[in-house]
Amino acid sequence: MTLTFLxxxxxxxxxxxxLALVWLLLWADxxxxxxxxxxxxxxxxxxxxxxxxxxxxxxxxxxxxxxLIFFGFANCPDICxxxxxxxxxxxxxxxxxxxxxxxxxxSIDPERDTPENLADYVPVFNAGILGLTGTPDQIERTAENFxxxxxxxxxxxxxxxxxxxxxxxxxxFGPDADLVTTWSYGTPAxxxxxxxxxxxxx
Amino acid sequence: MKYTIHxxxxxxxxxxxxxxxxxxxxxxxxxxxxxxxxxxxxxxxxAAYMEVHNAGDEPVMLTGLLTDLAMRPxxxxxxxxxxxxxxxxxxxxxxxxxxxxxxxEPGGLHAMLMQLQRPMEEGESFSMTLTFSDGGETTVExxxxxxxxxxxxx
Numbered sequence: 001m002t003l004t005f006l007x008x009x010x011x012x013x014x015x016x017x018x019l020a021l022v023w024l025l026l027w028a029d030x031x032x033x034x035x036x037x038x039x040x041x042x043x044x045x046x047x048x049x050x051x052x053x054x055x056x057x058x059x060x061x062x063x064x065x066x067x068l069i070f071f072g073f074a075n076c077p078d079i080c081x082x083x084x085x086x087x088x089x090x091x092x093x094x095x096x097x098x099x100x101x102x103x104x105x106x107s108i109d110p111e112r113d114t115p116e117n118l119a120d121y122v123p124v125f126n127a128g129i130l131g132l133t134g135t136p137d138q139i140e141r142t143a144e145n146f147x148x149x150x151x152x153x154x155x156x157x158x159x160x161x162x163x164x165x166x167x168x169x170x171x172x173f174g175p176d177a178d179l180v181t182t183w184s185y186g187t188p189a190x191x192x193x194x195x196x197x198x199x200x201x202x
Numbered sequence: 203m204k205y206t207i208h209x210x211x212x213x214x215x216x217x218x219x220x221x222x223x224x225x226x227x228x229x230x231x232x233x234x235x236x237x238x239x240x241x242x243x244x245x246x247x248x249a250a251y252m253e254v255h256n257a258g259d260e261p262v263m264l265t266g267l268l269t270d271l272a273m274r275p276x277x278x279x280x281x282x283x284x285x286x287x288x289x290x291x292x293x294x295x296x297x298x299x300x301x302x303x304x305x306x307e308p309g310g311l312h313a314m315l316m317q318l319q320r321p322m323e324e325g326e327s328f329s330m331t332l333t334f335s336d337g338g339e340t341t342v343e344x345x346x347x348x349x350x351x352x353x354x355x356x
Contacts, residue, residue, distance in 0.1 A: 077249035077315070078280045079288045081239055082308040085350040120242055125350045149287050157276060157292050159247055159316055165289030168282055185282055186309050189352070 043179035045069065045171075046145040049106065049138055052118040052131035059177045066101045066180075066200055067173040071148055073109030073164050074121045079185060080105075081125070083170065088126035089189035090196065098128060100200050106142060107133040108150035108166045146171070147179075172196065228338030230258025231298070236330075236344040237354040238315075241322035248272070248315035248322050250330060250344050251306045251354070256298040263335035264296040264304075271328040273317035280309055290314075295335070308352075322346045 045059040045067055059067070068087060072080035087103050094101060105122050107113035110133055118131030134142070143150055148167035155163045168185035170192065180199065183192050236252035248271075256262050267275040279293040293311055298304050306312050313330065315322075322328070324346055331341045347356050 075246050076290070077247040078278070078290065078308060078312050079282075081249070081349070082352070085239075085352050088350040089352065121246070124242055149285065151289075153289060155291065157274075157278075157316075158290075163290050165287055167286050168288040169286045182286075184286055185288060 043147065045173045045177040045179070047106070047132070047142045049132040049134040049142060050115050052115050052122055052133075054115050057130070057132060059173075062102045062104075063177070064175050066175060066196075067171075067177070068101055068103040068196075069106060069146075069171045069173060070104075070169070071106050071108050071143075071146075071150065071166050072168075073107055073166070074113050074117055075109065075159055076164070079168050083168065083185065084122070084125040084129065086187075086189040086192065087129060087170070090193045091126045091128050093189070093193040094197065097197065097200060101196070103129045105129055105131045106139075107131065108139055108143065108148075109152075109164050110134060110136045110139045112160070172199070227256065227258035227260035227262045227300075228334035228336050228340065230256060230260075231262055231332070231334070231338075231340045232257050233332065233340055233342040235354040236342050237351065237356075238322060238328075238344050238346050239351050240324040240346050240349045241318060242349070243321055244318035246318075248318055250313040250315060251308065252313070252342060252344070253303050253305050254298060254332065255303040256300055259300050261300060262298050262338075264298065264332055265335050266333040267313055268331040268333060268339075269315070269328060271319055271322070271330075272315035273319065275313055275315050275330065277306070277311060278314040279311050282309065324348050 048056065048058045051057045070083050070087065072083065084105065091098050091101070091103060103126070107118060113133045115133060118133055122129050122131035150164060150166040153163050153165055154161060169182045171182050172180045174180045232255045234253045234255065236250065238248060238250040241248045254264065264277065267277060269275050277293040277296060278290050280288055280290045282288040296304060304311065327343050327345045329341055329343050331339050333339050
């Protein structure tokens with residue numbers, strides 16, 4: 001009898017201990033999550049480059065607008081025209097909301113991509129897309145200010161003997177130039193459009 | 203994933219290929235859904251896309267491209283790593299197993315058209331010949347779509 005009672009008490013305390021442990025783990029997790037969101041610095045767009053019409057541009061020129069930013073080079077025959085086409089389709093799809101969004105194509109090939117070179121290329125996909133380039137120094141600084149990677153690769157079979165590897169994400173920055181989201185290469189324009197529309201009309 | 207399967211197939215086919223001194227079967231190759239984007243002038247390389255289906259019973263090996271549109275047409279492959287960094291390199295010879303289709307599509311394999319001999323004008327087309335290791339050839343007419351085309355239907 002006493003033994004049964006003792007056993008019950010023991011089992012009950014095991015149960016309480018287990019619950020306490022679960023609660024403690026959840027609490028620790030919750031605390032860690034909060035700490036992470038509170039301390040993680042907001043990533044902000046930061047650049048000073050020349051646009052395809054020759055004007056110097058910084059992120060402040062687009063204050064109040066959403067910025068759709070992607071990186072590439074005009075000599076890229078596959079990824080870059082594909083992304084430019086996707087962005088063109090997104091801009092067409094935005095209709096009258098298009099003026100709230102500024103698409104920016106930033107060259108990571110300053111050797112070849114002069115403003116003039118971008119002028120006869122980038123706007124052909126969509127008149128609203130602005131091509132940005134700069135000196136090799138400016139491009140390097142820009143790449144350091146964004147979560148991107150680019151590299152010149154010697155490739156005998158490529159035009160001029162080199163090709164560029166680069167981050168192919170599409171970045172969305174909010175009206176205060178804070179990074180809002182990224183879409184990986186290959187995300188269909190329709191998906192980007194739906195997501196973008198939801199965010200800008202919120 | 204699709205490429206992984208293709209790559210695996212290619213590897214599996216290798217001993218078979220080596221065993222047969224000459225590959226036959228390029229007569230059974232069917233090219234579909236070819237398309238290209240218009241270019242602006244001739245200073246930048248173009249790209250063409252298509253599906254190459256091996257309808258025969260033998261593996262075939264795509265070894266090269268020929269077209270009067272570009273001095274150097276080559277199959278190149280764009281690869282994107284886990285960090286989202288994309289880069290491009292020549293694809294080399296491509297084995298297509300019996301019944302398989304390889305897709306030349308944006309973000310993957312593509313016919314890179316270097317040293318364009320004339321601008322690629324929307325609404326026009328050009329012919330491209332695919333050459334195979336058995337000496338066979340398949341010629342396809344590639345329609346040139348708008349510069350912002352996203353697929354063969356655009």
